[in-house]
Amino acid sequence: MTPTVAVLAGGVGAARYLRGLLGIVPARAVTAIVNTGDDTELHGLSISPDLDTIIYTLAGAIDPERGWGLARETWRAMEALQRYTSVRPAGSTAAPTWFNLGDQDLATHFYRTARLAEGATLTDVTAEIARAWGLEPTLLPMTDQRFRTVVELAVGDEAGRRVSFQDYFVRLRHGVPVSDVTFEHDGARLTDAAEAALVGADTVVIAPSNPLVSIAPIRALAGVDELLAARRERVVAVSPIVGGTALKGPADRMLVELGHEASVVGVARLYRSIASTLVIDRVDAHLADEVRSAGMRCVVTDTVMSSPEVAQALAATTLDI
Amino acid sequence: MTPTVAVLAGGVGAARYLRGLLGIVPARAVTAIVNTGDDTELHGLSISPDLDTIIYTLAGAIDPERGWGLARETWRAMEALQRYTSVRPAGSTAAPTWFNLGDQDLATHFYRTARLAEGATLTDVTAEIARAWGLEPTLLPMTDQRFRTVVELAVGDEAGRRVSFQDYFVRLRHGVPVSDVTFEHDGARLTDAAEAALVGADTVVIAPSNPLVSIAPIRALAGVDELLAARRERVVAVSPIVGGTALKGPADRMLVELGHEASVVGVARLYRSIASTLVIDRVDAHLADEVRSAGMRCVVTDTVMSSPEVAQALAATTLDI
Numbered sequence: 001m002t003p004t005v006a007v008l009a010g011g012v013g014a015a016r017y018l019r020g021l022l023g024i025v026p027a028r029a030v031t032a033i034v035n036t037g038d039d040t041e042l043h044g045l046s047i048s049p050d051l052d053t054i055i056y057t058l059a060g061a062i063d064p065e066r067g068w069g070l071a072r073e074t075w076r077a078m079e080a081l082q083r084y085t086s087v088r089p090a091g092s093t094a095a096p097t098w099f100n101l102g103d104q105d106l107a108t109h110f111y112r113t114a115r116l117a118e119g120a121t122l123t124d125v126t127a128e129i130a131r132a133w134g135l136e137p138t139l140l141p142m143t144d145q146r147f148r149t150v151v152e153l154a155v156g157d158e159a160g161r162r163v164s165f166q167d168y169f170v171r172l173r174h175g176v177p178v179s180d181v182t183f184e185h186d187g188a189r190l191t192d193a194a195e196a197a198l199v200g201a202d203t204v205v206i207a208p209s210n211p212l213v214s215i216a217p218i219r220a221l222a223g224v225d226e227l228l229a230a231r232r233e234r235v236v237a238v239s240p241i242v243g244g245t246a247l248k249g250p251a252d253r254m255l256v257e258l259g260h261e262a263s264v265v266g267v268a269r270l271y272r273s274i275a276s277t278l279v280i281d282r283v284d285a286h287l288a289d290e291v292r293s294a295g296m297r298c299v300v301t302d303t304v305m306s307s308p309e310v311a312q313a314l315a316a317t318t319l320d321i
Numbered sequence: 322m323t324p325t326v327a328v329l330a331g332g333v334g335a336a337r338y339l340r341g342l343l344g345i346v347p348a349r350a351v352t353a354i355v356n357t358g359d360d361t362e363l364h365g366l367s368i369s370p371d372l373d374t375i376i377y378t379l380a381g382a383i384d385p386e387r388g389w390g391l392a393r394e395t396w397r398a399m400e401a402l403q404r405y406t407s408v409r410p411a412g413s414t415a416a417p418t419w420f421n422l423g424d425q426d427l428a429t430h431f432y433r434t435a436r437l438a439e440g441a442t443l444t445d446v447t448a449e450i451a452r453a454w455g456l457e458p459t460l461l462p463m464t465d466q467r468f469r470t471v472v473e474l475a476v477g478d479e480a481g482r483r484v485s486f487q488d489y490f491v492r493l494r495h496g497v498p499v500s501d502v503t504f505e506h507d508g509a510r511l512t513d514a515a516e517a518a519l520v521g522a523d524t525v526v527i528a529p530s531n532p533l534v535s536i537a538p539i540r541a542l543a544g545v546d547e548l549l550a551a552r553r554e555r556v557v558a559v560s561p562i563v564g565g566t567a568l569k570g571p572a573d574r575m576l577v578e579l580g581h582e583a584s585v586v587g588v589a590r591l592y593r594s595i596a597s598t599l600v601i602d603r604v605d606a607h608l609a610d611e612v613r614s615a616g617m618r619c620v621v622t623d624t625v626m627s628s629p630e631v632a633q634a635l636a637a638t639t640l641d642i
Contacts, residue, residue, distance in 0.1 A: 043431035044365040044438060076395050080428035087449040094435035095428075103424045107401035107416075110364035114415035117365060128408040 002029040005319065006201035009034045010214025011050040012067045012248050013240055013305075014207035015057035018137070020311025021205075022058065025319070027136030031197035033190075035209070036122065036141045037149035037183060037217030038165040042099055045109040046116055049166070050214070051126055051141060052108060059133035067248065073102035098171040123191050140197065142218045145188035149213055154179035154257065165213060174250035177257050181212055183220045190221040198227055204275075205318050206237035208303060210251040211270045212258060219274070228274035235275040236318050237296075238303060239264045242281040247304060263287060268294040277321050279303060279314070297321075323350040326640065327522035330355045331535025332371040333388045333569050334561055334626075335528035336378035339458070341632025342526075343379065346640070348457030352518035354511075356530070357443065357462045358470035358504060358538030359486040363420055366430040367437055370487070371535070372447055372462060373429060380454035388569065394423035419492040444512050461518065463539045466509035470534055475500035475578065486534060495571035498578050502533055504541045511542040519548055525596075526639050527558035529624060531572040532591045533579060540595070549595035556596040557642050559624055559635065560585045563602040568625065584608060589615040598642045600624060600635070618642075 005025060007018060009032045018032055032054060039048045049068070056062040056070055063071045084095040101109065108129060115125040121144040130139045151168040153161045154177040162182075168174060190198075198204060209215055219225050228235055244263050246252040252262040260266045264280040264287050271278060272295040280291065281303040291298040299321060305311040323346060328339060330353045339353055353375060360369045370389070377383040377391055384392045405416040422430065429450060436446040442465040451460045472489040474482045475498040483503075489495060511519075519525060530536055540546050549556055565584050567573040573583040581587040585601040585608050592599060593616040601612065602624040612619040620642060626632040 042435075044367070044434035046365070074395065074397050074424070076424035077398065077427040077431070080425035081431055083453045084428065084432040084450070087453040088432075088436075089441075089445075089449070092436065092439055092441075094439060095432045103395070103397035104401035106398040106427065107405065110398070110402055111405040111409075111416045113365035114363075114417075115409075115413065118413055118415060120410075120413075124410075128410070129405070132404045132408040 002026055003202035003319065004029045004200065005031070005203050005205060006197040007032045007205045007207050008209075008215055008218050009050065009054060009207045010209025011035075011053040012057075014050070014209045014214070015054045015062070016305040016311055017205070017207045017238065017315060018054060019057055020305060020308065020313075021315040022137060023308060023312040024316055030137040031201065032137065032139050033142050033194045033197060033218060034139060035214045035217050036143060037147055037213065038169065039148070040099075040164060040166045042096060042101070044113070045106075046113045047101075047109050048112065048122070048126075048141070051129075051139065052105070054139060055130055055133055055135060058135050058137070061133065069100070069102050070104045073104055075100065076103050077101065077106060096171075099166060123193060138193070138197070140191060140194045142190060142194055143185075143188040143221060144191055145185060147183060147185040147188040147217060149217055150182050150184050151178050151213075152180035152182070153177070169249075174253075178254060179257070181216070181254075181258065183217055188221060190218075190224055195227070198224070198231070202234065203319055203321075204228065204231060204235040206235065206271060206275055208238040208240040210240060210246070210249055210254070211267060212251065212254050225274055232274060232276050236277040236279060236321050237267070237271045237275040238279045238314065238318060239267045239281070239284070241267050242304060243283040265290045265294055268296045268298075272296050279318060323347055324523035324640065325350045325352070325521065326524045326526060327518040328353045328526045328528050329530075329536055329539050330371065330375060330528045331530025332356075332374040333378075335371070335530045335535070336375045336383070337626040337632050338526070338528045338559065338636060339375060340378055341626060341629065341634075342636035343458060344629060344633040345637055351458040352522065353458065353460050354463050354515045354518060354539060355460060356535045356538050357464060358468055358534065359490065360469070361420075361485060361487045363417060363422070365434070366422075366427075367434045368422075368430050369433065369443070369447075369462065372450075372460065373426070375460060376451055376454055376456060379456050379458070382454065390421070390423050391425045394425055396421065397424050398422065398427060417492075420487060444514060459514070459518070461512060461515045463511060463515055464506075464509040464542060465512055466506060468504060468506040468509040468538060470538055471503045471505050472499050472534075473501035473503070474498070490570075495574075499575060500578070502537070502575075502579065504538055509542060511539075511545055516548070519545070519552070523555065524640055524642075525549065525552060525556040527556065527592060527596055529559040529561040531561060531567070531570055531575070532588060533572065533575050546595055553595060553597050557598040557600060557639050558588070558592045558596040559600045559639060560588045560602070560605070562588050563625060564604040586611045586615055589617045589619075593617050600639060
């Protein structure tokens, strides 16, 4: 019997971890539970960035330079959209060109949008999209209900303004300090499939994703933290912070801005109630004792997944624990 | 004072007529009132084929071979969509690939969809799109409300099945006999702007468009036929039937299938209550007396707009009447 793994996942870091994991365990043993807090609607289309990043990465179709979107992509629709920005009336946000959608990538959003309009759940649609890309692991959105991560900006004129995650992340290029992260939803629930995976998995891995905007949305669903706490001995987290910085994205700055420490110790404090072990990079080996003092077991290894081999070794480490 | 012209318009034929008209009168004198009965939603996008054909044609951006869509277009999104047709569950119509949307063309649908979602009227959005293409004539959708042309199929197994106009026109390539054309709407009204144009124009032209699926939807709006009948002396129609056939599309077959005559005489019988004059092509000159017997004045000229010069001459003829 193959041990099963459930992975709490955000975008790029989680995708690379999952790719490593699938190099060492059979796909049928793997379930990813993916953040949908940064899902958005643009041009009438339903967009699920983290799900797509994981699907495209596991399918080997991701653009290796950008880390998002499809390789060999073209941008004709986006280029053509610029024509309309000049005629947009004041107050309109139609024809946004700050969120790049590649021409091939659009097909995924077309399919998702049409299926959701037909009444399919995001869980169903995600399974269909994964199958279209030949993927065998189970990829689950954390919830089938609407759930939106909202970022409160902390800068001068904009202080207190609340924007969608994509507004912050893409339009503002996560270059603006934030004063709060909140989640807008109406009693959104972890899906039954995701709950079953979390309850039944031999190991639960918190992927190296942003704790505050990728993992926190999953934890914000009713019962998830309690469920993880009850299984704490089986839960292992990989620090997304390496040497005090995030490999990608704003996790390091965000941690500081929201009163945490941008270090593996800060990560340990966020995860200690729900995970028993934190995997940290060798550059942070000197902080291992502090992680332990914070209440977690600590394993030191290479966590920067610069090659499939490193990703597989990291995955093996998380499973060995 | 420049005489003003209001044009009841469908797609390709109307677009070419309008292009000719704009060669001889100032743009500010021209208002097109455009059929929206074949508007549709695909992939979550709001698509207005006749409006777009007119806009792209007048902007000189239409693909001259196809007669629809943009020149130098690419089809990457549509090609990518094929991946999803194989995973679509039974009963789902997601990921339709029979309705081709070019990559650049998508931008127009993105803008329209987003603006309508913001609460703008189709009239407003159409004006914005026209402005984005540098167009000066007034282009108006016939209504700002939902209005859908429905075609009832007449063939063996499918007899009685009712499909959307695009289903019939594009998916079935208008190759299936029809037994009825009906209009689904909930009291849709001619817009105020369109009504003002019809009331105030010095000349009203019924463009050479399909009488049953391009012009009939406009006539189906409450009060339009009465308004045209009251102005009958100022209304001139151009026959879309030349030598018993339609230059483009299924108008000839449809006329016969629905109990009319596929000739300029059949067209005259459809229009005589609302228009005083029918412009027919030279090849139909021998039918001019029959048109007159049917109750319309008849003018014979070249109506096949194979060049801008012919289109301008045709437009001049319609205005001279």
